[in-house]
Amino acid sequence: MPVRGILGEVVSDLGRRIVAGEWKTDETLPTETELMNELKVGRSVVRESIRILNAKGLVRSRQMAGTTVMPRSVWRLLDPDLIQWRMQAADRKVLLKDLLQVRLTLEPGVAWAATANGSEAAKARIHAAWQGKIAVLHEESVTPEEQRQHFITHDLEFHRAFLAAVGSEILEQLFSVIEAALSLMIDVQMQARGSTTALVGMEETNQLHQDVYDAFAAGDADGAEKAMRHLIQSAIIDANRGFSLTE
């Protein structure tokens, strides 16, 4: 999926540096020749890299004027690479807040649509996801770390099942981009804490999920929507707690 080889290295190097603000808006990057020498690659690699960054809205090249950094407003913020680069930059906390806000705005509507308009097959998937999720709680002879992994996997599937019921390719991709970024952040967070601590508040979280599922199972779209909003709000509080500890 990511660009491989020398080109891939150069693209993510330059991409990260731009996102990190090494050159500000309207400032020009070094010339192609300078970048060739600095990065020890041929001109074509430099050019191909810049064309890719141009396609992502980060820069614009003009003859004589050089390659200038574009204002953030035209950056393609939905691009997975861009999100990844932002995650590795000082920008990370702003991004986290935005991603959580997207979930909070989006997922109640997802719950509503899944409950009101989901196909039978989609509803069956949600049901199965819920069964799997509660089974994790009653697992025995399993290490805490394993249980934690199962918890995360089944939690993800629960949300994905609702999303699939909406039947929107675009929303599914948006969610998967967000999900990848958030889970990478969680890894960063846990590494920073130094160990894989057991998940706190598992029971409380599960009650909130139960509320979502109950409303869904009863065909109560408005109720599912509200319950999902509570669930995400709680997740946001947890995330903020986690990140204020580590940064």
Place this chain on the structure above:
Amino acid sequence: MPVRGILGEVVSDLGRRIVAGEWKTDETLPTETELMNELKVGRSVVRESIRILNAKGLVRSRQMAGTTVMPRSVWRLLDPDLIQWRMQAADRKVLLKDLLQVRLTLEPGVAWAATANGSEAAKARIHAAWQGKIAVLHEESVTPEEQRQHFITHDLEFHRAFLAAVGSEILEQLFSVIEAALSLMIDVQMQARGSTTALVGMEETNQLHQDVYDAFAAGDADGAEKAMRHLIQSAIIDANRGFSLTE
């Protein structure tokens, strides 16, 4: 914003053809040499084009194996270029349905968040947008075409104002991408009808907007959410009617 010059031509030519299904998943494009000859451009232009398409997830190149079309599931469906190409392909109706579904899923949550958490400045913008919107209805000595334009402009600002109140850069970009695609489709639709017909059901639509605004102004987030859902549902019905006429 779009890639300019010869490269821009080649990128959108190849992009459109891939999206249109000229080569199916796992099939290989012609070799770089063949594309050079076919398109009458140098190899570097072909290569840079393919690298851009690779960055969008459309293709993957491997030495010896050539450049193969990737499965739709890894295409970066949120990319504005990709959306534009899909709009010009047979895929258009599927895309329209998906875009409307995204709005239906997203915008009620936007209305909720704007009402519950919007800043004073953001709320003032929504108020101003509403004032502007009702002013259009009472315009005099204005051609129907002008009024239609004003209607569209103010309608857009009404939705944008709610969105801005959420404070999510990512959601704003998502919306602007969707909005660009939808409005382009509306143009296509109107051209197909042969004339710029006056908007039908303006009064009904305005009542639905009024409901959204009233709930918002009263600080009733749940009410604003529901009203927004009705509004979008009505817009979807209109859109479907429009498109079933023309296709």
Place this chain on the structure above:
DNA sequence: CTTACTTTATATGATAAACATATAAAGTAG
């Protein structure tokens, strides 16, 4: 001293040719 025009330097835009490298496919030895 301005203003309008011309020239020049220099950045990216594009082409071309050559070599590097990975790998699918054909050929070969056991």
Place this chain on the structure above:
DNA sequence: CTACTTTATATGTTTATCATATAAAGTAAG
């Protein structure tokens, strides 16, 4: 038939050269 080697061929990368747009310097007319 299997495992290994060779070969052909696709993209990967470098390098060199010319084209073109344009910012900036230079120049002439007002």
